[in-house]
Amino acid sequence: KKIAVLQGDYIGPEIMHAGLEVLKLASENTSFKYRIYNYPFGGEAIDRYGEPLPEETLKGCQDSDAILLSAIGGPRWDKKRVRPETGLLEIRKHLGLFANIRPTMINKVLAEKSPIKAEVLEGTDFVIVRELTSGIYFGKPRELDAKLAIDTSSYKAEEVERIMRVGFEMSRHRKKHVTVVDKANVLATSKLWRKVAEKISEEYSDIKIDYCYVDAAAMKIITQPNSFDVIVTANLFGDILSDEASVLTGSLGTIPSMSVGVRGPSLYEPIHGSAPDIAGEGIANPISMILSIEMMLRESFKEYEIANNIAQAVEKTIEKRFLTPDLGGVATTNQVVKEVIKNLK
Amino acid sequence: KKIAVLQGDYIGPEIMHAGLEVLKLASENTSFKYRIYNYPFGGEAIDRYGEPLPEETLKGCQDSDAILLSAIGGPRWDKKRVRPETGLLEIRKHLGLFANIRPTMINKVLAEKSPIKAEVLEGTDFVIVRELTSGIYFGKPRELDAKLAIDTSSYKAEEVERIMRVGFEMSRHRKKHVTVVDKANVLATSKLWRKVAEKISEEYSDIKIDYCYVDAAAMKIITQPNSFDVIVTANLFGDILSDEASVLTGSLGTIPSMSVGVRGPSLYEPIHGSAPDIAGEGIANPISMILSIEMMLRESFKEYEIANNIAQAVEKTIEKRFLTPDLGGVATTNQVVKEVIKNLK
Ligand SMILES: CC(C)[C@H](C(=O)O)[C@@H](O)C(=O)O
Ligand SMILES: CC(C)[C@H](C(=O)O)[C@@H](O)C(=O)O
Numbered sequence: 204k205k206i207a208v209l210q211g212d213y214i215g216p217e218i219m220h221a222g223l224e225v226l227k228l229a230s231e232n233t234s235f236k237y238r239i240y241n242y243p244f245g246g247e248a249i250d251r252y253g254e255p256l257p258e259e260t261l262k263g264c265q266d267s268d269a270i271l272l273s274a275i276g277g278p279r280w281d282k283k284r285v286r287p288e289t290g291l292l293e294i295r296k297h298l299g300l301f302a303n304i305r306p307t308m309i310n311k312v313l314a315e316k317s318p319i320k321a322e323v324l325e326g327t328d329f330v331i332v333r334e335l336t337s338g339i340y341f342g343k344p345r346e347l348d349a350k351l352a353i354d355t356s357s358y359k360a361e362e363v364e365r366i367m368r369v370g371f372e373m374s375r376h377r378k379k380h381v382t383v384v385d386k387a388n389v390l391a392t393s394k395l396w397r398k399v400a401e402k403i404s405e406e407y408s409d410i411k412i413d414y415c416y417v418d419a420a421a422m423k424i425i426t427q428p429n430s431f432d433v434i435v436t437a438n439l440f441g442d443i444l445s446d447e448a449s450v451l452t453g454s455l456g457t458i459p460s461m462s463v464g465v466r467g468p469s470l471y472e473p474i475h476g477s478a479p480d481i482a483g484e485g486i487a488n489p490i491s492m493i494l495s496i497e498m499m500l501r502e503s504f505k506e507y508e509i510a511n512n513i514a515q516a517v518e519k520t521i522e523k524r525f526l527t528p529d530l531g532g533v534a535t536t537n538q539v540v541k542e543v544i545k546n547l548k
Numbered sequence: 549k550k551i552a553v554l555q556g557d558y559i560g561p562e563i564m565h566a567g568l569e570v571l572k573l574a575s576e577n578t579s580f581k582y583r584i585y586n587y588p589f590g591g592e593a594i595d596r597y598g599e600p601l602p603e604e605t606l607k608g609c610q611d612s613d614a615i616l617l618s619a620i621g622g623p624r625w626d627k628k629r630v631r632p633e634t635g636l637l638e639i640r641k642h643l644g645l646f647a648n649i650r651p652t653m654i655n656k657v658l659a660e661k662s663p664i665k666a667e668v669l670e671g672t673d674f675v676i677v678r679e680l681t682s683g684i685y686f687g688k689p690r691e692l693d694a695k696l697a698i699d700t701s702s703y704k705a706e707e708v709e710r711i712m713r714v715g716f717e718m719s720r721h722r723k724k725h726v727t728v729v730d731k732a733n734v735l736a737t738s739k740l741w742r743k744v745a746e747k748i749s750e751e752y753s754d755i756k757i758d759y760c761y762v763d764a765a766a767m768k769i770i771t772q773p774n775s776f777d778v779i780v781t782a783n784l785f786g787d788i789l790s791d792e793a794s795v796l797t798g799s800l801g802t803i804p805s806m807s808v809g810v811r812g813p814s815l816y817e818p819i820h821g822s823a824p825d826i827a828g829e830g831i832a833n834p835i836s837m838i839l840s841i842e843m844m845l846r847e848s849f850k851e852y853e854i855a856n857n858i859a860q861a862v863e864k865t866i867e868k869r870f871l872t873p874d875l876g877g878v879a880t881t882n883q884v885v886k887e888v889i890k891n892l893k
Contacts, residue, residue: 288733318668318770339684339701345736352740354701356684360694386784388633391690395697418791425663425770425795439731443788447766 204237204504207267207468209244209260212287213482215273218473221489221540222271222496228544229513235506240267244294245275245287246477255290261297265467269503270298272472273492277479295335299465301362302369303333303441305458305474307428307448312521316531317453319425324451329431330377331448332370333441335462337362338392340438358392358437363399369463370435371407378432379410384420384440396437417444424448449474456488456529457521459495461502469503471495481528485535488527493517493543516546549582549849552612552813554589554605557632558822559832560618566834566885567616567841573889574858580851585612589639590620590632591822600635606642614848615643615815618837619822640680644810646707647714648678648786650803650819652773652793657866661876662798664770669796674776675722676793677715678786680807682707683737685783703737703782708744714808715780716752723777724755729765729785741782762789769793794819801833801874802866804840806847814848816840826873830880833872838862838888861891 210219223239230237242260249255255275264270276287294300309317309327317324342355367383374381383400385393397414404412415423417440423430424447436444449455455475462470473491481487494517500510525542526532534542555564568584575582587605594600600620609615621632639645654662654672662669687700712728719726728745730738742759749757760768762785768775769789773796781789794800800820807815818836826832839862845855870887871877879887 286733292734318664320663320665323663339699340734342698347736347739349743350705352703352735352737353687354684354735354737356699356701357696359696386787388631389637389685390697390699391692392697392699394692398694418787421766421788421792422795425792440788442731442763443766443785446763447770447792450767450770 205267207264207270208241209272211273211275212246213277213477213479214487217487218489218492219273222492225493246280255287256293267468269468269499270470274477277477300462301336302463303335305331305445305460313454326429331445332435334366334438338438367403370433374433380432381412382434383414384436457490459498471499516543519546550612552609552615553586554617556618556620557591558622558824558827562832563834563837564618567837570838591625600632601638612813614813614844617817622822622824645807646681647808648680650676650790650805658799671774676790677780679711679783683783712748715778719778725777726757727779728759729781731762802835804843816844861888864891
């Protein structure tokens with residue numbers, strides 16, 4: 204299998220290296236064979252080619268079976284004409300990465316660091332399915348002059364339909380409950396979302412569907428996080444709510460994500476940023492990268508055994524409190540990686 | 549002074565009645581004289597006139613010195629062609645209520661009910677200033693057919709300028725720190741917000757300004773709520789973040805809000821809804837309505853003494869735990885009102 208690797212900026216290369224180390228050891232003596240192809244992306248690519256998503260990188264990604272991305276951007280490029288984040292939007296659009304999937308699960312050990320009370324977190328296990336290639340992120344016209352600015356949010360019924368299907372399919376193997384988050388009391392696009400959701404839900408009569416306004420959802424994610432199973436929502440709402448939800452876990456540094464391509468490869472990445480403040484110190488938390496790789500093995504390659512092995516090794520590592528400073532521990536990136544590898548079966 | 553009263557739906561009339569009772573007693577033997585003018589609005593107005601904001605109501609509001617609104621809407625009108633909430637958007641637009649202001653303050657007694665840990669809440673005291681008459685709520689074109697939906701978000705520089713000034717002026721009497729929340733890494737409107745904010749901030753050199761992306765802000769409101777003083781943000785972001793922030797207090801039922809008119813009267817209302825599930829039971833929490841009236845006395849009428857008197861009476865009532873069921877108590881609306889009145893000086 205061909206894996207395209209975009210190691211990114213600041214702590215990016217450190218955690219990517221850590222993750223690939225675990226992948227190597229976990230796949231040893233299995234039938235899973237893969238090859239790594241490195242491509243420049245984000246800030247690194249701006250420095251070398253003047254653009255965050257060079258042609259070569261895009262081609263390489265299109266040619267691959269899965270893409271691993273660590274984290275990009277940082278203050279070094281804040282004043283540049285082109286910003287690393289533009290590369291994110293471009294790769295999403297070009298590869299048709301229309302569905303972004305982020306799990307929110309509570310690990311008892313890490314939940315101690317959560318700002319939310321333990322009794323509220325009890326039983327929390329939901330997934331946010333965020334539409335990623337349309338909505339206000341990409342709508343035209345987009346205009347800006349000194350006196351006026353305009354953004355456009357638009358959705359086609361077919362775009363809503365395919366993301367709804369991702370949500371329903373996921374829910375089928377979970378708690379069979381889909382919540383559509385929108386602002387249908389104000390927005391035309393949200394009204395379309397509801398209409399399409401209602402139609403699709405007829406095909407999934409075993410799955411309960413309900414609707415929640417985005418403002419109410421922003422409250423409920425904190426007050427009753429265990430009332431959700433699968434949340435399906437538009438690009439901008441998903442951006443806000445998935446970051447809000449990540450706080451519940453008490454451990455941003457452990458959350459992976461997946462962006463599903465229409466056809467072609469999916470992309471896997473940690474949800475956190477490039478952490479310029481701790482880059483180079485060898486203390487970046489590698490767990491979200493390792494779990495992104497685990498997710499890739501499971502979702503793109505159906506290598507459930509290897510994935511399960513990695514998952515339980517990470518679990519054990521956390522239980523034994525081999526934790527980096529962001530999780531309140533004193534371990535280095537290397538120590539965590541070594542411990543994960545030791546815990547592999 | 550003329551006060552327009554829109555008593556609204558479900559628990560609306562109950563809490564409005566409670567609030568006006570407190571206002572009456574608190575103003576007795578003071579020089580503050582007022583007259584109440586009741587107008588139909590929301591669901592009530594739909595039932596009687598077929599529209600949520602009848603001409604007479606709008607006229608009455610325009611003619612008044614301040615407007616009190618309780619809460620509108622509910623399942624009774626969910627399937628109607630016109631919805632009560634439309635009245636909210638219309639009254640905002642017609643009266644030019646361009647700035648919505650919502651305090652988030654922690655009361656030690658009530659914070660026990662917060663889903664957030666006490667140590668995180670420590671020192672939290674911020675205000676969200678939300679733009680209320682523009683952005684994606686009102687932008688044109690707005691289109692919807694079976695295949696495609698479009699919403700438009702637009703901001704004029706002058707609209708951003710006047711809301712920024714509200715934020716800076718508020719901050720001057722507070723912690724002198726303004727945070728502009730936007731999505732400037734994606735949206736053109738957010739880029740305009742930043743440009744205007746930078747310009748205006750030059751006039752307020754005593755006030756610190758910083759910028760935060762809306763996704764990061766959704767996290768920070770939970771992880772470091774005490775790092776904010778005044779948040780200034782666009783209509784949709786403000787809708788989401790102010791509801792999220794209200795959860796911190798552990799007591800939705802106590803939070804007032806103010807919507808400032810360009811010229812003409814401001815409008816004061818609780819931030820919560822019409823609570824159809826407990827309507828008519830006499831257990832609705834009147835505190836947010838009472839504090840909305842307190843805010844009106846302070847901001848529209850400069851009646852600081854009466855306002856302070858009401859504020860301390862409410863404080864005492866909470867301390868003595870005269871609390872309605874939503875706050876974990878057993879008191880009725882009436883009992884709370886009587887206790888507040890007893891605590892007036
Ligand atoms: C960097 C930014 C453009 C991006 C987004 O808003 O999609 C990020 O916040 C994310 O969620 O991946
Ligand atoms: C009812 C709805 C239109 C309204 C809004 O989104 O502005 C409400 O959520 C609010 O915040 O006052």
